[in-house]
Amino acid sequence: MKPTQTTTLMANAIRALAMDAVQKANSGHPGMPMGMAEIAVALWDGHYRHNPANPHWANRDRFLLSNGHGSMLHYALLHLAGYDLSMDEIRNFRQLHSKTPGHPEVGITPGAETTTGPLGQGISNSVGMALAEWLLASEFNRPGFDIVDHHTYAFLGDGCLMEGISHEVASLAGTLGLKKLVWLYDDNGISIDGKVEGWFTDDTPKRFEAYGWNVIRNVDGHDVAALDAAIAQAKTADKPTLICCKTIIGKGSPNLQGGDKVHGAPLGDKEIAAVREHLIWDAIPFDIPAPIYEAWDAKARGAKVEAEWNELFAGYRAQYPQLAAEFERRMKGELPGNFEQVLAAAVASCIEKKENIATRKASQNAIQALAPALPEFLGGSADLTGSNLTNWKECKAVRSGVPGNHINYGVREFGMAGIMNGVALHGGFIPFGATFLTFSDYSRNALRMAALMKIRSIFVFTHDSIGLGEDGPTHQSIEHVSSLRLIPNLDNWRPADTVESAVAWGAAVKRHDGPSTLIFSRQNLPFQERDAQTVANIAKGGYVLRDAADAKAILIATGSEVELATKAADALAAEGIAVRVVSMPSTDVFERQDAAYKASVLTRGTPRVAIEAGVTDFWYKYVGLDGAVVGIDTFGESAPAGVLFKYFGFTVENVVAKVKSVIG
Numbered sequence: 001m002k003p004t005q006t007t008t009l010m011a012n013a014i015r016a017l018a019m020d021a022v023q024k025a026n027s028g029h030p031g032m033p034m035g036m037a038e039i040a041v042a043l044w045d046g047h048y049r050h051n052p053a054n055p056h057w058a059n060r061d062r063f064l065l066s067n068g069h070g071s072m073l074h075y076a077l078l079h080l081a082g083y084d085l086s087m088d089e090i091r092n093f094r095q096l097h098s099k100t101p102g103h104p105e106v107g108i109t110p111g112a113e114t115t116t117g118p119l120g121q122g123i124s125n126s127v128g129m130a131l132a133e134w135l136l137a138s139e140f141n142r143p144g145f146d147i148v149d150h151h152t153y154a155f156l157g158d159g160c161l162m163e164g165i166s167h168e169v170a171s172l173a174g175t176l177g178l179k180k181l182v183w184l185y186d187d188n189g190i191s192i193d194g195k196v197e198g199w200f201t202d203d204t205p206k207r208f209e210a211y212g213w214n215v216i217r218n219v220d221g222h223d224v225a226a227l228d229a230a231i232a233q234a235k236t237a238d239k240p241t242l243i244c245c246k247t248i249i250g251k252g253s254p255n256l257q258g259g260d261k262v263h264g265a266p267l268g269d270k271e272i273a274a275v276r277e278h279l280i281w282d283a284i285p286f287d288i289p290a291p292i293y294e295a296w297d298a299k300a301r302g303a304k305v306e307a308e309w310n311e312l313f314a315g316y317r318a319q320y321p322q323l324a325a326e327f328e329r330r331m332k333g334e335l336p337g338n339f340e341q342v343l344a345a346a347v348a349s350c351i352e353k354k355e356n357i358a359t360r361k362a363s364q365n366a367i368q369a370l371a372p373a374l375p376e377f378l379g380g381s382a383d384l385t386g387s388n389l390t391n392w393k394e395c396k397a398v399r400s401g402v403p404g405n406h407i408n409y410g411v412r413e414f415g416m417a418g419i420m421n422g423v424a425l426h427g428g429f430i431p432f433g434a435t436f437l438t439f440s441d442y443s444r445n446a447l448r449m450a451a452l453m454k455i456r457s458i459f460v461f462t463h464d465s466i467g468l469g470e471d472g473p474t475h476q477s478i479e480h481v482s483s484l485r486l487i488p489n490l491d492n493w494r495p496a497d498t499v500e501s502a503v504a505w506g507a508a509v510k511r512h513d514g515p516s517t518l519i520f521s522r523q524n525l526p527f528q529e530r531d532a533q534t535v536a537n538i539a540k541g542g543y544v545l546r547d548a549a550d551a552k553a554i555l556i557a558t559g560s561e562v563e564l565a566t567k568a569a570d571a572l573a574a575e576g577i578a579v580r581v582v583s584m585p586s587t588d589v590f591e592r593q594d595a596a597y598k599a600s601v602l603t604r605g606t607p608r609v610a611i612e613a614g615v616t617d618f619w620y621k622y623v624g625l626d627g628a629v630v631g632i633d634t635f636g637e638s639a640p641a642g643v644l645f646k647y648f649g650f651t652v653e654n655v656v657a658k659v660k661s662v663i664g
Contacts, residue, residue: 001046006295007224010045011037012279013080013292015252018072019275020285021093021100023266028094028102031250031262032070035221036155036186039245042227043153043184044077044298047235051302052082055111058331059309061150062113062129062426066122067157067186068103069264075100078111080288080296085110087286106425106453114425115453118445120163121418123183126154127169128422128431130181130240131398131407135378136428138403140327145316147309147327150180151235157186158196161204168415173240174212177400181240182231186221188249194260205244214241221245254278330376330428333456333512342373343506347535350498354527359520359559360462362501364389370505371395378429380407381460382416387522388434388462413439417446417459424455430509434460436468437477437519440484450515451489457515458508464494465613466648467560468522472638481558482618484517485587493586494519496562497528500585503538507589521560523641528562528583541589542601548578553659554602556582556622557611561630561650565611568655579659580606587622607662613650628658 001007014037022028049061065074072093078085085099092098099109103117113129116122130152137148160166173181185204189196205215214237216230227245234241250262254274267275276282283289317324329336336342346369350362357365371377371392379395381388385408396404409416413435420431440447440461450457466476484492491511493504501520508516528545530538537543545562546569557565565581572579582601584590590598602608608627610619616631623629632648639647 001228007041009292010041010295012281013288014076016281017076017090019267019272021072021090023272025094026266029069029264030267032067033073035188035247035249035251036073038222038224039184039227040073040077042224043231046228047231049305051306052299057306059150062152064114064122064126064154065104065116066154066160068116071104074104082297082299083111091286115449119159120165121449123154123156123160124165124169124415124418125422126152127173128419129426130178132423132426132429133180135403140323147313147316152181154183156183158191158200162200165414165418168412169419170211178240179238182234184243184245186247187244188247190249190260192263208242212239214239216243219243219245221247252279336373339373347499347502350502355498356524356526358522358524359495359501360389362498363520366502366505368392376430378405378431380409380433382409382413382435383411384435390434390460413442417443420457421446421450424457430456432458432460436463437461437480438475440480448487451487454514459517461517462520463522464519466636466644467641469641470638473635476636478632479615482615489514491516491586491588494559495585496559496583497525500538507539525560526563540593541586542582542584544580544601545583546581551578551580552663554580554582554606554608556584558584561611561613564650568652571652571656572659609658609662628662630655630658
């Protein structure tokens with residue numbers, strides 16, 4: 001460990017960069033970076049294994065700033081350690097298109113492992129990363145070749161611990177015994193509204209001990225030596241560790257430290273001058289003395305640890321060539337070479353069997369068909385495995401000390417989604433997890449973050465409408481599908497039968513630039529006949545399922561309502577009214593098709609009627625003000641599904657009447 005004088009200067013460099021960048025931006029949060037500066041020094045200089053020249057080195061430790069409002073702490077660390085983050089980017093903190101946005105964003109800032117800001121999500125991601133590390137290690141490591149062997153560290157504050165998701169993920173992490181997970185808690189007693197003692201008096205150490213964590217109490221968060229010892233102890237524990245670091249928010253600001261005024265606003269020129277005098281920091285803004293840069297520079301150390309790992313991996317490759325190739329494929333996120341053939345066979349099997357089954361069962365069949373070709377599948381459910389049907393014959397449940405590929409997340413929908421995101425960010429797995437569609441509300445913010453981060457998380461939602469029947473309006477999804485469609489970069493699939501379900505699974509697995517939701521029915525749905533070209537068009541998100549010469553109207557439907565559309569088409573045909581039936585399992589994917597294709601499906605000038613067992617507003621973008629929507633704009637009722645569909649107007653007679661009304 002470096003001399004105290006040096007570590008003090010290293011910490012003060014963080015404080016200076018944080019207060020100067022926030023001041024220049026005229027917005028930001030200087031208090032946390034200034035208060036956690038010594039914690040950052042202890043971790044990054046003494047324990048954190050990384051290589052600034054290669055932020056994607058497979059066996060690096062993972063670092064997450066869950067209290068992401070203090071982003072200047074992370075940016076200062078990355079800049080000082082030698083990442084490709086220039087001082088100009090520090091000066092451009094919170095400015096348009098800079099690499100230093102207001103909260104850390106993966107893919108924007110070199111070295112940022114995840115996107116944080118919504119409190120609690122970073123720590124949920126950290127559980128996913130630690131889980132992925134353990135499972136990969138158990139799968140790929142061999143005696144003498146621990147090629148997967150790293151820690152996951154997260155910084156967090158009181159706000160993260162107040163969020164309910166912290167309970168969900170900490171509880172599961174303790175149950176699974178994720179011993180390479182270390183959280184460093186910035187216990188400063190301050191949040192935006194002031195001293196937290198008025199609204200947060202939990203005995204946090206006891207809380208985490210109850211979760212089964214190793215807890216290191218009352219560490220002086222401004223004593224680098226004490227922090228170094230605590231982290232070293234955490235790394236030897238046989239369970240996840242919470243290090244409780246007592247800190248002073250805004251440490252170094254003589255007039256503001258310790259209070260809420262330093263939390264989320266610039267210090268001001270007068271106070272910044274006082275800080276410089278108090279810390280004896282003579283450097284001008286955005287100027288770091290060369291000796292401090294030298295003390296922080298991690299490039300040589302990073303190159304050394306990666307070179308050592310590369311040598312280890314070379315020996316591993318020589319002894320276990322197939323495992324090495326598989327590990328590299330998995331970490332690159334590439335699919336097996338035979339995946340397209342496996343997917344095609346799964347679709348062909350659906351066409352051959354012509355099964356009339358619930359799409360949740362069709363989903364399980366697709367999982368069963370794809371899983372043998374995808375060892376990277378890591379499935380799960382939030383205590384609804386038997387209803388969501390996300391398990392498969394060969395899957396093995398993950399338990400404490402017992403690795404597997406299917407996770408019983410318990411009743412933790414939000415935690416499940418956040419953990420899945422961490423797994424996806426870590427690499428090596430394609431995570432999917434399930435719950436009822438109505439409970440997507442619980443996990444919504446993690447879905448949004450997955451879309452923002454452009455990661456391959458697959459969210460499975462079953463029991464997708466009033467079709468679930470007697471459980472009633474609390475469980476019947478009305479607004480959920482439409483609301484999910486509002487999230488940018490989230491592909492939502494609501495298949496109509498076995499074939500569409502298999503295609504949807506294939507699309508979600510093949511997607512590399514964002515998450516997908518797969519939305520399935522509880523009730524049985526009929527198989528739809530298609531020719532080969534029609535099957536190929538399913539992957540375009542919307543397609544002509546059934547056509548008619550000189551069609552007078554177009555029926556657009558998704559999921560269970562496609563059956564209703566085809567029956568209405570038959571009834572209309574019997575009356576001499578020809579209509580086209582369009583199945584649109586994914587409006588998101590359909591919107592990405594070229595204009596010519598979209599126009600070929602939804603021909604201009606032809607009246608349209610949309611049918612979906614959910615809110616109507618969304619569909620007017622397709623039917624126009626002159627069209628009609630058969631939907632439901634109230635909450636559901638408790639009754640058998642067949643009764644409900646009739647009660648809410650999902651009948652052939654009603655659809656026929658709507659068509660007649662739009663064609664005049």
